[in-house]
Amino acid sequence: MPATPTNVPEPSRTDPALIRNFCIIAHIDHGKSTLADRMLQLTGVVEQRQMRAQYLDRMDIERERGITIKSQAVRLPWALTEDQASPEPVTHVLNMIDTPGHVDFTYEVSRSLAACEGCILLVDAAQGIEAQTLANLYLAMEHDLTIIPVLNKIDLPAAQPEKYAAELAHLIGCDVSDVLKVSAKTGEGVDELLDTVVRLVPPPVGVKDSPARAMIFDSVYDAYRGVVTYVKVVDGTLNKRERIRMMSTGAAHELLEIGTNSPEMTSSDGLSVGEVGYLITGVKDVRQSKVGDTITQFTKGAEEPLGGYKDPKPMVFSGLYPLDGSDYPVLREALDKLQLNDAALVYEPETSAALGFGFRVGFLGLLHLEVIRERLEREFNLDLIATAPNVIYRVDMEDGAVHTVTNPSEFPAGKVDKVHEPVVRATILAPSEFIGAIMELCQNRRGVLLGMDYLSEDRVEIRYTLPLAEVVFDFFDQLKSKTRGYASLDYEPTGEQASDLVKVDILLHGDKVDAFSAITHKDKAYAYGVRLVAKLRELIPRQSFEVPIQAAIGSRVIARETVRAIRKDVLAKCYGGDISRKRKLLEKQKEGKKRMKMVGSVEVPQEAFIAVLSSDDGGGGDAKGKK
Numbered sequence: 001m002p003a004t005p006t007n008v009p010e011p012s013r014t015d016p017a018l019i020r021n022f023c024i025i026a027h028i029d030h031g032k033s034t035l036a037d038r039m040l041q042l043t044g045v046v047e048q049r050q051m052r053a054q055y056l057d058r059m060d061i062e063r064e065r066g067i068t069i070k071s072q073a074v075r076l077p078w079a080l081t082e083d084q085a086s087p088e089p090v091t092h093v094l095n096m097i098d099t100p101g102h103v104d105f106t107y108e109v110s111r112s113l114a115a116c117e118g119c120i121l122l123v124d125a126a127q128g129i130e131a132q133t134l135a136n137l138y139l140a141m142e143h144d145l146t147i148i149p150v151l152n153k154i155d156l157p158a159a160q161p162e163k164y165a166a167e168l169a170h171l172i173g174c175d176v177s178d179v180l181k182v183s184a185k186t187g188e189g190v191d192e193l194l195d196t197v198v199r200l201v202p203p204p205v206g207v208k209d210s211p212a213r214a215m216i217f218d219s220v221y222d223a224y225r226g227v228v229t230y231v232k233v234v235d236g237t238l239n240k241r242e243r244i245r246m247m248s249t250g251a252a253h254e255l256l257e258i259g260t261n262s263p264e265m266t267s268s269d270g271l272s273v274g275e276v277g278y279l280i281t282g283v284k285d286v287r288q289s290k291v292g293d294t295i296t297q298f299t300k301g302a303e304e305p306l307g308g309y310k311d312p313k314p315m316v317f318s319g320l321y322p323l324d325g326s327d328y329p330v331l332r333e334a335l336d337k338l339q340l341n342d343a344a345l346v347y348e349p350e351t352s353a354a355l356g357f358g359f360r361v362g363f364l365g366l367l368h369l370e371v372i373r374e375r376l377e378r379e380f381n382l383d384l385i386a387t388a389p390n391v392i393y394r395v396d397m398e399d400g401a402v403h404t405v406t407n408p409s410e411f412p413a414g415k416v417d418k419v420h421e422p423v424v425r426a427t428i429l430a431p432s433e434f435i436g437a438i439m440e441l442c443q444n445r446r447g448v449l450l451g452m453d454y455l456s457e458d459r460v461e462i463r464y465t466l467p468l469a470e471v472v473f474d475f476f477d478q479l480k481s482k483t484r485g486y487a488s489l490d491y492e493p494t495g496e497q498a499s500d501l502v503k504v505d506i507l508l509h510g511d512k513v514d515a516f517s518a519i520t521h522k523d524k525a526y527a528y529g530v531r532l533v534a535k536l537r538e539l540i541p542r543q544s545f546e547v548p549i550q551a552a553i554g555s556r557v558i559a560r561e562t563v564r565a566i567r568k569d570v571l572a573k574c575y576g577g578d579i580s581r582k583r584k585l586l587e588k589q590k591e592g593k594k595r596m597k598m599v600g601s602v603e604v605p606q607e608a609f610i611a612v613l614s615s616d617d618g619g620g621g622d623a624k625g626k627k
Ligand SMILES: Nc1nc2c(ncn2[C@@H]2O[C@H](COP(=O)(O)OP(=O)(O)OP(=O)(O)O)[C@@H](O)[C@H]2O)c(=O)[nH]1
Pocket: 026, 027, 028, 029, 030, 031, 032, 033, 034, 035, 101, 152, 153, 154, 155, 156, 182, 183, 184, 185, 186
């Protein structure tokens, strides 16, 4: 029987003993959104007739278009099932906090978890534990959260609840009988799950009568209301109309609105100890309301911030250039706009001899890069050339100077002592039959095996240290193809290592093309040069003169190909008078031209810049492409 939310306490007056803050962590597609839907329905915050699939996700799309805001935290009233029959059931307040699912946003996930006291670890009963299940579980453990293991999709004919319950129990060290079994689709077991959240997740602890301290765990930009900031109040109370201070910057703002989501925004007088909700201050840029920062009162505020604040650090860089140079101001404006909602996006203008005016843009990871690029192209109608993504290198010179390199073409000339590159700790989960293939791939990518564990008879967890540069290209695609789609991957940065790295330049007609420069390991430089030069020879059309294509390390040429002269005369085969056919061919040639970029005196098609992005393992796989 669904609970009807009666006697729900005001957010500014809720007894912390009745609050439960929790999140759902799961591997992608294991059913997090569907379970959230069921909870919205069972707790009565969304009525049956309003319910549609993935209620919260719908808001996500709207937010992207700037209409509404996704609920980063939803307040759900719930009375224990056995209480529901009594005349005055005790209503608990469950705050369900959303966590971004992807590896690029680990810091945000970690802040969301820091706002909770417990979590539901959701695993698909037909698939078992996957890499993101583990990555999130480890984060939850770091934050000392109470973990409720749950198997989802038990309605599926392919579900193996007994097998995976044992796997899950083994992983977190609990009893098999503690693993709950639900179907987010049919709703089976979801009310028991809500009861379990009330019973097992500890209430938040904080000091009521002290200056307020609230942690920001998310911050989103809304076209109409400005920045909406999601917080958990740890100590004290934040009241509407109060002046507040961001502790990392000291900036002061007025609290124009404060409230909770259930699931639409509902304003209140304030938020007190243990409560989770949103606030609006009128700031226009998420960088003024940063994830991880602590908010307190402006006067007589707290002195010590809550721990854990750090600025987002870009890990991957790429040059973004408009195909049509006159679009440069549009690109600048578009980046400015996107930055309003993305504190992790950094960029600065850059000029390339080959590509003209553009920006060097820093991203948290490859997914972040893809999302931004797609939004620029889709929402701002831009045609872009993106240079191959690269990581940050730290270069120590023999004379003691230290350079930070975010663009390979700026790799310093002169006597280099050491080059450092970032490394990650990667966790791969897969059926054990693929161990050999996975190890071969990781070894090829300069990986160092850290360890391997069997999760069950036929599933393994393999841990490697890998240079980030080897992961950012196409590692995941390769992993998927070598394991028929069965492997899952997660990684986290773990520092840097000194490596034998060199810069490989590409010369077209004797001119260095900065957009093609790459930093690679010395042992791979030759294969890289040969492969790229061969690829470019295929892609660059014949010109009216001969074009040598060379790869070089410093002044030493390591590979060379030549594009022979003669411009292709598309009309050569059109004898006689079929004028419409001639026109068609000429138009086609013109179309093709549009997508060309003049690099020095050579016309280079756009695909050539993309070709640099795909790599073949071992360097020798190019024959595939030639067939
Ligand atoms: N049969 C069955 N299907 C389910 C159940 N729960 C979720 N699904 C389906 O599984 C798919 C993924 O569910 P989502 O809720 O989108 O999963 P998610 O974890 O939120 O996925 P992401 O948001 O992409 O990370 C959808 O097609 C759901 O309809 C369940 O209990 N039974």
